[in-house]
Amino acid sequence: MCELPKRRFLPSLNPLRLVLSVLAIAVVAAGWLLPELISAIPIGAGLLTLVAAVVLPAVKEIEFGLSPGFKLSPALKDREAELRSVFEQQKGDMEYCAHLLCDNPETARELLEAAWSQAASAWRGPVTPQLRVYTLCVLVRLLRKHELWMRRQGQEEAPPASLLGSLTLDERIVVVLHEFANLTFAEIAGMTDRTTPEVTGSMSRAAALTRGPSPEDKPALEEGPE
Amino acid sequence: MNRDLQQRLLGEAAVRASEHPADLPRAVGAGMAAVRRKFLFGGVIAVALALALTAAFVAWRLAVIKAPPPTLESIAVTSASQALLPAATIPLTATGRYRDGSSRRLTEGVEWASSNTGVATVDGSGVVTAVAPGSVELTATLAGVSGRLALTVLRGGGPDLAGVHVSPETATMDPGGILQLLSEGSYSDGSRRNLNASALWSSSNPGIVAVDGNGLATAVAPGTATITASQEGLQGTSVITVPPAPKVATALSVTPAKLTLKEGQTARLEAVATYSDGSSATVGNVTWETTPPEPAAADVDPTGLVTARSIGNTAVVASLPGAGGQLLTARADVAVVPSVKSIEVSPVGPVQLEPSKTVQLRAVVFYSDGTKGSTVDWASSRPLIAAVDASGLVTAVARGDAEITATADGVTGNAVTIFVRGVVD
Numbered sequence: 001m002c003e004l005p006k007r008r009f010l011p012s013l014n015p016l017r018l019v020l021s022v023l024a025i026a027v028v029a030a031g032w033l034l035p036e037l038i039s040a041i042p043i044g045a046g047l048l049t050l051v052a053a054v055v056l057p058a059v060k061e062i063e064f065g066l067s068p069g070f071k072l073s074p075a076l077k078d079r080e081a082e083l084r085s086v087f088e089q090q091k092g093d094m095e096y097c098a099h100l101l102c103d104n105p106e107t108a109r110e111l112l113e114a115a116w117s118q119a120a121s122a123w124r125g126p127v128t129p130q131l132r133v134y135t136l137c138v139l140v141r142l143l144r145k146h147e148l149w150m151r152r153q154g155q156e157e158a159p160p161a162s163l164l165g166s167l168t169l170d171e172r173i174v175v176v177l178h179e180f181a182n183l184t185f186a187e188i189a190g191m192t193d194r195t196t197p198e199v200t201g202s203m204s205r206a207a208a209l210t211r212g213p214s215p216e217d218k219p220a221l222e223e224g225p226e
Numbered sequence: 227m228n229r230d231l232q233q234r235l236l237g238e239a240a241v242r243a244s245e246h247p248a249d250l251p252r253a254v255g256a257g258m259a260a261v262r263r264k265f266l267f268g269g270v271i272a273v274a275l276a277l278a279l280t281a282a283f284v285a286w287r288l289a290v291i292k293a294p295p296p297t298l299e300s301i302a303v304t305s306a307s308q309a310l311l312p313a314a315t316i317p318l319t320a321t322g323r324y325r326d327g328s329s330r331r332l333t334e335g336v337e338w339a340s341s342n343t344g345v346a347t348v349d350g351s352g353v354v355t356a357v358a359p360g361s362v363e364l365t366a367t368l369a370g371v372s373g374r375l376a377l378t379v380l381r382g383g384g385p386d387l388a389g390v391h392v393s394p395e396t397a398t399m400d401p402g403g404i405l406q407l408l409s410e411g412s413y414s415d416g417s418r419r420n421l422n423a424s425a426l427w428s429s430s431n432p433g434i435v436a437v438d439g440n441g442l443a444t445a446v447a448p449g450t451a452t453i454t455a456s457q458e459g460l461q462g463t464s465v466i467t468v469p470p471a472p473k474v475a476t477a478l479s480v481t482p483a484k485l486t487l488k489e490g491q492t493a494r495l496e497a498v499a500t501y502s503d504g505s506s507a508t509v510g511n512v513t514w515e516t517t518p519p520e521p522a523a524a525d526v527d528p529t530g531l532v533t534a535r536s537i538g539n540t541a542v543v544a545s546l547p548g549a550g551g552q553l554l555t556a557r558a559d560v561a562v563v564p565s566v567k568s569i570e571v572s573p574v575g576p577v578q579l580e581p582s583k584t585v586q587l588r589a590v591v592f593y594s595d596g597t598k599g600s601t602v603d604w605a606s607s608r609p610l611i612a613a614v615d616a617s618g619l620v621t622a623v624a625r626g627d628a629e630i631t632a633t634a635d636g637v638t639g640n641a642v643t644i645f646v647r648g649v650v651d
Contacts (some may be wrong), residue, residue, distance in 0.1 A: 032287055039287055044280040051276045056269055072265065080258045087250055095243040096236060105246040113253040120257025121264075162238060163231070179227050180236070207227075 001193055002137035005125045012058040024050040063124055083120050086127050090135070093181070097136060100176045101143055103165050111146060115139035136181055137191045140173055171206040174199050296324035301332065301373030303366050308439045309378040309423035310346070310356035311458075316426070318352040320366040320373060337367045345379050380424055385415040390425065390462035392441075392455050397466045399435070399445035407441040407464055409455035425455035425462075435466045474549035475499040478512070480542070480558040487524065487534035488565035488635060489594050495530040495558050497544040512544040523562040534562040537595055564593035569602060569639025571632050576643035579612070579622035587618040589632035589639055602632035602639070612644040622646040 024046045031042030060075065087094075094112060102108035115138040123131055147169050164172050173192060177183045185203070189196045302321045310316060320332040338348040345360035354364060356379040364375045389412045399405055409421040422441045429437045434449035443453055448470040455462050477500040485493055497512040514530050516522040523538035532542060541557045548554040570590045577585050591599040604614045611626035620630055625648060629641040 028283070032283070036288070037284065040280060040284045043283045043287075044277065047276040047280050047283075048273065051272045055272060059268060059272075060265065072262075076258055076262055079261070080254055083257075084251060084254045087254060091248070091250055092243075095248055096239045098248070099239040099242040099246075100235060105242040108242070109246045109248050112248045113250075116248075116250060116253035117257040117260070120254045121260035162235065164235065175227070179232060 001190065002134055002141060003190075004122060004134065005128065005130065007062050008125060009062060012061045017054050017058065020053045021050060024054065080120075082127055083123070086131060087116055087120075087135075090132050094132075094135065094139070097176055097181050098139060100164060100180055101139070101172060102146075103162060107146065111139060111142045114142055118142075133183070133187065133191070136177065136183070140177070140191060143173070144169065167206050167209060168202075170194075171202045171209070174202040175206045178203060296326040296328065298322050298369050298371045299325050301366050301368060301371055303364060303373040303375035305354070305375060305377070305439045306426045306428060307424060308376070309380050310354070311380050311424065312356050312358060312382050314356045316354050318348065318354055318364060318366070318375065320352065320368070322368065322371075332366070332368055335368055339365045339367070341365070346377055378423060385413040385417065387458045387460055388412045388414050390421060390455055390457055390460045392453065392462035392464040395464055397443075397464060399443070399466055399468050401445050401447060401468055401471050403445045405443045405445075405466070407437070407443055407453060407455070409441055409457075409462055411457065411460075421455060421457055425457045428454050428456070430454070434468055471502075473501040473503045473505070475509070475546055475554055476502050476548060478509075478544060478546050478548075478554040478556040480544050480556040483558050485532065485558055485560045487532065487560065487562050489534050489537065489562060490565060492531055492533045495526070495532055495542060495544070497530065497546065497556065499546060499554070502549065509546060512546045515543055515545075517541045517543050517557075524560045532560055534560070537562050537564055564595040564597065566635040566637040567592045567594050569632050569634060569637055571630075571639045571642055574640060574642060576645055577620075578645040578647055579620070580648065581622050581624060581646055584619055584621045585644075587614070587620055587630060587632070587642055589618060589634075591634050599634075602634045605631050605633065606644075607631070607641075611646055620644055 027042045027046035027049070031039045031044075031046060033039075034042065060072070094115075098108040098112040098115075099105060102111060115135050118138050119131065119135040123134065164175065167175065170192070174185075174188055177188045177191070178185065183191070185196050185199045188194075189199045192199070300323045302323065304319045304321065305316055307316055318338070320336050321329055322332045323329045336352065338350060338352050340346055340348045340354075341363040342360065343357070345358055345362040346354050346356050346364070348354045348364050352366065354377065356377075359379050359381040362377050362379065364377055366373050391410050391412065393408045393410070397405055407422075407427075409425045409427075411419050411421045411425075413419065423439075425441070427437045427439055427441055429435050429443075429451050430453075431449065431451040432446070434447050435443050435445055435451035435453060437443045437453050441453075441455065443464075443466060445466070445468040448468050450465060450467045453464045453466060479498050479500070481496050481498060485495070487493055495514070496508050497510075498506055499509045500506040510529075512530075514526045514528060516524065516526055517540070523534065523536050523540040524542070525533045525535060526542045527533075530544070539559065539561050541559055543555055543557045546554045569592070572588050572590075573585075579585060587604070589600060589602045589604075591602060593599060602618075604616060604618050606612055606614045606620070606628050607630075608626060608628040609623075611624055612620050612622050612628035612630065614620045614630050618630075618632070620642075622644065623646070625646050628644045628646070630644060631641045632639045
């Protein structure tokens with residue numbers, strides 16, 4: 001399950017918004033006291049103020065992590081630059097993971113781009129190291145969907161192009177995320193909706209399958225379940 | 227996993243990544259475009275929600291908060307009689323008049339009080355009981371507003387009442403009119419006494435004629451009602467007829483509203499009155515005059531007949547007395563234009579033509595103001611011999627004689643004789 005940061009409401013409750021909220025509600029209440037249809041003017045003005053000056057800026061901050069202020073475009077540009085900078089730092093690592101998870105290089109590239117796009121769209125609040133885990137989670141989710149779709153389309157799997165290709169998808173995901181992305185088994189279990197014993201079981205099976213002759217006559221996947 | 231295998235797999239992944247590099251800016255840009263769309267969509271939804279909430283609030287407010295009831299301004303207390311004999315009872319009526327002009331009978335919440343309970347008492351429902359001779363004031367109070375009625379309790383005993391007579395016995399009243407009726411009692415000792423205050427007055431149809439406790443009748447609507455004065459089981463009546471209100475003229479118009487005449491011509495104007503019942507009809511009893519009176523381009527007689535006298539414009543005004551002494555007026559604008567005096571056609575003829583040949587005739591029209599014109603209607607006495615078109619071009623058709631004439635406003639010019647002959651004739 002790909003987890004996003006929790007919504008943080010308290011930081012968005014700044015004094016200006018509180019004052020504007022109170023004023024808008026007071027205007028709505030005043031409109032309630034006016035006779036007939038004239039009441040629509042203050043009630044409408046109060047509610048629109050509440051939406052435009054309080055709710056939308058707060059949503060912008062809480063849901064999209066955009067900088068405070070009324071202008072949307074500069075906030076979106078700042079956010080895009082920030083996300084791109086972070087993704088740029090993680091790019092090499094993520095590309096390795098994508099190509100290790102998927103034998104078809106074009107598919108791997110497309111899935112990685114889709115994962116970046118979805119992560120940029122869904123990430124809320126400030127950028128934290130958790131964004132890398134979230135992006136990997138989205139990548140794995142997309143990969144599983146892609147495999148499922150390929151099977152439904154009846155397309156036969158190509159012969160294994162690498163050693164990892166001989167593993168099942170679940171085993172391959174565990175091996176790549178643990179060995180190359182340095183995620184713990186608990187993190188992998190949470191990310192793939194599986195239990196930790198299932199993940200460690202996958203790791204053991206993968207170790208057995210990929211064990212091959214080595215100069216030191218050691219198993220290829222020497223690390224045991226955690 | 228041993229380090230060599232790890233390095234080998236990483237090396238393979240690095241090669242594939244370098245051959246198929248991911249486009250990070252495009253991916254992030256697509257993600258931010260989705261954010262922009264979500265935000266704008268959310269904004270539109272929020273504004274629409276705010277407007278819908280406004281409409282709902284206002285509708286709820288209009289439904290929940292009713293308009294406050296109008297303020298009670300005064301209370302009128304009435305009774306069928308203003309003089310009672312001891313032990314007699316009579317109900318009082320309290321009618322409230324409100325600031326918005328409405329009035330309605332007050333039945334609940336009214337507090338009744340008597341200024342002297344030794345003379346008369348009044349219960350919570352407004353029923354008065356006469357106790358002893360004297361005068362008393364009865365008060366109805368609601369929401370701090372009071373209305374009063376003075377009542378007299380008469381002394382009992384004396385000669386017996388033998389009959390009650392109301393005069394006039396018959397009457398005719400105009401709608402809205404009032405009439406004071408007189409109720410007289412004849413007693414066993416031969417005396418007569420005014421019973422207006424002590425009698426109980428009632429109307430068979432208060433919607434037509436209403437009567438108060440003192441015999442004052444008010445005509446409400448057309449119809450007939452019987453007013454009854456009762457005392458000690460005896461009654462006297464008066465039949466009052468309210469005829470329908472005569473219809474009165476509320477507006478006047480003149481047809482035609484614009485009239486163009488030539489010098490010497492006449493035309494009749496009609497005055498049409500619109501009445502209070504919505505009907506309309508031509509009226510003859512209007513006063514006709516021209517304005518300005520003298521000198522006018524046209525005269526008008528008492529029947530509305532307009533005679534054009536000289537070239538110019540004038541207005542003919544009709545006047546008719548309307549409701550409440552108001553004078554209704556309407557006007558027609560009359561324009562007098564020059565008339566045709568004579569027409570000269572040239573060549574004067576006779577003209578001889580061969581079949582299919584043509585000759586152009588010209589007409590000069592002389593008007594009464596000295597001006598000239600050329601607008602005429604051309605005609606041939608025998609179109610099969612010589613035809614003439616609207617411009618005066620005569621075309622010989624067949625052998626024979628014909629006369630061509632030019633006419634304007636009933637005046638005909640000199641006729642031109644056309645002889646149509648063959649070449650050998």
